[in-house]
Amino acid sequence: MSRRGGTFVPVAGLTIFAIASGYLMSLIPLITNEFKLSQDLVSWLASSYYCGLLLGSLLIEPIVARIGHRIAFIGFVALLALTVITMPLLPSQQVWLFARFIAGIAVAGIFVVIESWLLIGDKKERAKRLGFYMTSLYGGTTLGQFGISTVGTSGFEPFIAILALLCCAMLPPLLFKQGQPALSHPQSMSLGQISQLRKPALIGCLVSGILMGSIYGLMPLSLQQSGISNDKISLLMAAIILGGMLIQPVISWLSTRVSKSLLMAMASLVGVFAMGIIHFDNSFNIMLAMLALLGMSAFALYPIAITLACDDLDSSFIVAATQVMLFSYSLGSATGPLVADKFMKTEDGLTAFFFVIYLATAIYMLIASAKRKPEVLAS
Incomplete structure (x- = not known):
């Protein structure tokens, strides 16, 4: 495995994804009124997302085994981006609940891909790689919170900014085609x-x-x-x-x-x-x-x-x-x-x-x- 591709690609993609995800997670509870949706919907949106995460945790492994880590990561980020586009274009309770459910499945896929990408390989390097993983995830999510004050919580601009970040998250695996781990059958x-x-x-x-x-x-x-x-x-x-x-x-x-x-x-x-x-x-x-x-x-x-x-x-x-x-x-x-x-x-x-x-x-x-x-x- 290329050391550069083996660590850089998943960590770089995860960091950019985490910035977008951190902003999106904090944005949704604050923007429902903007699209004339009830604030009572907020808790259901969160639960719908985590139900998707729950289902995704059971479905992802065969997909990764079939198409590989690199393509799977691109696909799951693209699926998440599609849900981000859908929400401001179709602001209804049913659409948002479904979009957040699909987003949960996509994010489960992203986590499984990145975690297994970093864990497969030399056992002595696992702790170091997981350190990169946790720092990138939490650091990126922290940076994403500042989107609330810099980009705002109204109109289409926040969704456009999040979509742009998700597109950037797909660049590392698109540009670096080497370094993904060999497929295994645990x-x-x-x-x-x-x-x-x-x-x-x-x-x-x-x-x-x-x-x-x-x-x-x-x-x-x-x-x-x-x-x-x-x-x-x-x-x-x-x-x-x-x-x-x-x-x-x-x-x-x-x-x-x-x-x-x-x-x-x-x-x-x-x-x-x-x-x-x-x-x-x-x-x-x-x-x-x-x-x-x-x-x-x-x-x-x-x-x-x-x-x-x-x-x-x-x-x-x-x-x-x-x-x-x-x-x-x-x-x-x-x-x-x-x-x-x-x-x-x-x-x-x-x-x-x-x-x-x-x-x-x-x-x-x-x-x-x-x-x-x-x-x-x-x-």
């Missing part, structure tokens, strides 16, 4: 084998999906309803994602030294602390700091959980296990915004929702960690 997992995966790993991915689906799907709208301007919303959303990006090296270091169940409990307690502080003081500077902590805790759960799931597995089952984890994450992402929407009508809104989810997760993970005492410290 083993599938039976239902019995899936049931033997560590329960804290499955719960961790499920909770991560609940949190991330609600953050991306409802947080911008929640902030707007609190009277916060679009410029400040972009800063607060960027703080969430930047917090998630900055915590990754710390998580990588701690995961070899601390029980992963205990580590997920610690991450959840950080979220409990952040939401508790916001309940008592919701000034902008405090919110900026606490939402960064929210991002750290929310973005930490998935990589810890997926690592825990794969710890004792034979390498031939790694891809199947990660697909199960993505399914669990997508299930949480699809249901989270619907439950969170009920909390939006209360005084504390999403703050109360996140507090309850984090507290329940922390208690569960502490109990799970106590049951696995030998895992507390790595040898």
Whole structure:
């Protein structure tokens, strides 16, 4: 595999895609009124997207095996771009729900392609490549939040900007035709084998999906309803994602030294602390700091959980296990915004929702960690 094509192509394509996706995810909750659609539609749009992600997590592998990583990435980005074009041209509830569902399938394809592209090959290089992956994903998503203040949240201009970025994301695999990984045929997992995966790993991915689906799907709208301007919303959303990006090296270091169940409990307690502080003081500077902590805790759960799931597995089952984890994450992402929407009508809104989810997760993970005492410290 060409080292340049093997790493540069997926990372470059992912970075540009992440900028477009980050802007689009925060734009949709803020632009429904612009196209005369009810704000009650927002949570359903988020759930429709994550239902697509859920379905896509089950369908993508055969497609990649048949056409290869490079063409698959181009195809899935093009499919996502088609949904972006459709939304402003056909502003109706049914069309937008369907478009976001198809977008979810496309994004699931993009994630499976990029993750497997970077994981296939020299095992010694995997950690480094995944570091590039996480940094590119979160860094690009953070930059995308500034589209709210620079391009805006009205008219066709935001969709045109997102479409242009997605077209640019297709350029690396179009220009560099070498370097995609050789196609492999990993083993599938039976239902019995899936049931033997560590329960804290499955719960961790499920909770991560609940949190991330609600953050991306409802947080911008929640902030707007609190009277916060679009410029400040972009800063607060960027703080969430930047917090998630900055915590990754710390998580990588701690995961070899601390029980992963205990580590997920610690991450959840950080979220409990952040939401508790916001309940008592919701000034902008405090919110900026606490939402960064929210991002750290929310973005930490998935990589810890997926690592825990794969710890004792034979390498031939790694891809199947990660697909199960993505399914669990997508299930949480699809249901989270619907439950969170009920909390939006209360005084504390999403703050109360996140507090309850984090507290329940922390208690569960502490109990799970106590049951696995030998895992507390790595040898």
